[in-house]
Amino acid sequence: MPQTAYLPHIAYDSVIFGFSEGDLKILIMEYHNTGLFALPGGFVQLQENLNDAVLRGLNERTGLTDIYLEQFYTFGDFSRFDPEVMRTLLEANGIRPDDGYQWMLDRFISVAYYALINYEDVTPRPDALSDSCEWYPVNELPELILDHRQIVERAIQTLRDNLDRKLVGGNLLPKKFTMNELQNVYEAILGTKLRRTTFQRKMLAAEVLTRHEKHFSGKAHMAPYLYSFK
Amino acid sequence: MPQTAYLPHIAYDSVIFGFSEGDLKILIMEYHNTGLFALPGGFVQLQENLNDAVLRGLNERTGLTDIYLEQFYTFGDFSRFDPEVMRTLLEANGIRPDDGYQWMLDRFISVAYYALINYEDVTPRPDALSDSCEWYPVNELPELILDHRQIVERAIQTLRDNLDRKLVGGNLLPKKFTMNELQNVYEAILGTKLRRTTFQRKMLAAEVLTRHEKHFSGKAHMAPYLYSFK
DNA sequence: CATCATTGTCTCAGTTTGTGACAATAGTAA
């Protein structure tokens, strides 16, 4: 990461949502030998579109290319500047700031994005600086560096606000899913239980779903239809 | 504007909304001797909060201090980089880039905000580089530099989306206003006519208004109540 | 074939919204 390759003072952070075992989860990285946890983030190349930089980072971590991605806020408080945290990260990886990494200790403004992906499609990959990149339920996050906790809170709030307006819930599921699975996603995002019949009626009335064949789970009850988003 | 005072590659642009004569309007600056029109914008000082930088800029242009301000998107495409436009602006003002202004010809990422202010409270002030800072109806904007047209479009869209959710319409009016004036603001923002009785019922049911004395305009009809937001 | 959990759909009541009606008001004109 030589200094010349990236725009200084500008970073991005991504809140990558997945859904499994009934929980809304996000990807969190742990840095080598530090016990420090952070959102996956990165920098923007000198001639690269901001959005493309984020997609590039997501692809490196998840292997996915077609990702539902939305920018939601840019965090620009001076107080989010904490060179000691970055110094710790670099030193734990045997990097001397003097060797062209001084710029990483500067103040950064961070553009935050959230992504919705199908949990099953992903095997999280750590990067050079991190031990691990793992799913954590949003209610059981470790302590995060800097203001990353606030970034997550705001991501969840934005996701909730957009849930009905943009009908984005389906991006957290496989292409085909049952109505019950979709309802579970909504409940995990909103943090509340929903009424089955009302939910079903609303989704069908929205005319955004295509109904496919039935899905036989082997359980002893009526088989539900599979749906996909139009 | 010596280079050391500002973060490089980072700017902000502001879409400042006002309401008068039945139209939604925004403030547009015209640069000296160029015929170029642009949104009011600026840069962030090295130790300044991003939000504070925007408030500082708004205060310089409008004289106002308590301003309803909302960040809505960060524009980061490489294609918005056009050094010729900036060079024209500087040269028209007799500034040589070599004299410490080279950084203004670099690529910028711009964080966009919109503000809602009471038209009557403002006497727009041009800055050192601009001839004028004037109100334009959103439907009669001049051609704007770079991607400023898109920024305006997105600001209006965000304002529409937030109108009911955040009940922000009142920020475009004096403290006290009639129900009809408030409805006119809504209609200007949404670009559609609304039904009088439905609008009145919805606003009163929201329990966000305080009813004050009647307002006698001198016209030959029933005088409306004045309202203010709680 | 009886049992059981789950699903798709329907019904009914309660609430919200679209639409027009109507009396009250504050001026103007006779």
Add this chain to the structure above:
DNA sequence: TTACTATTGTCACAAACTGAGACAATGATG
């Protein structure tokens, strides 16, 4: 003083939408 007019605040009714439960159909099990 008395019509007359434009506008306002409120109400009434119908239409649309939502919450809550009922119920038959289904797909396995034993």
